[in-house]
Amino acid sequence: MKCALVIFAFIVISGISTKGAVSVDKVNAALSQMESADSNSRMQGFYNLVEAGLATDKGSEFPVSDGVLAIAKTSPAMRTELVAALNSLLEKENSFSVSGGPGPTTEEFSAYHGDLI
Secondary structure, eight states, X not given: OHHHHHHHHHHHHHHHHHTTOOOHHHHHHHHXXXXXXXXXXXXXXXXXXXXXXXXXXXXXXXXXXXHHHHHHTTOHHHHHHHHHHHHHHHHHHXXXXXXXXXXXXXXXXXXXXXXXX
């Protein structure tokens, strides 16, 4: 009986620790997508990144910041990579507005740019 109880407790604890964990594979896929030359792909990659971080909190009131924060908390290495990727993406998206060059000017892009900032 004690053995069965210990096994049951282990299964429950294991399930709790992995339930809702940030998927590193999804994060890495989103980070790669954010490097695309296509602005729509970069935008989708950013929101895929946020979604990957929200695996733990689907009902977040602030999904962008909460999703990014959840990923940053996974490890120091992930945090460093995340900060570098987001800075690079922001620089790329800002270059469109500063240079007046050919960049997306839709309302959707404006909302995305605001989320990214």
